[in-house]
Amino acid sequence: MSRTSHANLAILYELTLSIGQTLDLADTCQSFLESLVSQLELEHAAIWLHYHHVFASHKRQGKAPLGATCLCARPTAQSPS
Secondary structure, three states: OOOOHHHHHHHHHHHHHHOOOOOOHHHHHHHHHHHHHHHHOOOOEEEEEEHHHHOHHHHHOOOOOOOEEEEEEEOOOOOOO
16 A cells, blocks of 8 residues: 555654754664654664765775664664574
8 A cells, every 4th residue: 555645744754853853873863763663664674874974084084994884773683592
């Protein structure tokens, strides 16, 4: 069943509200993912940040590493028992 444009806008609005509640990046990511997973009924979601954004000062010096880091994920990863 496809969502209407109105429903999509409501979801985007809810996601927008989850951003900017705090200046803490980890808290913002967790809040956004909780809203995203809930609104879209997802089983898994993650936010990845390219190192290029993390190491901006190193990039200017040509030393930025390649790759990305996972800021947060839902559900959180657990090691096998």
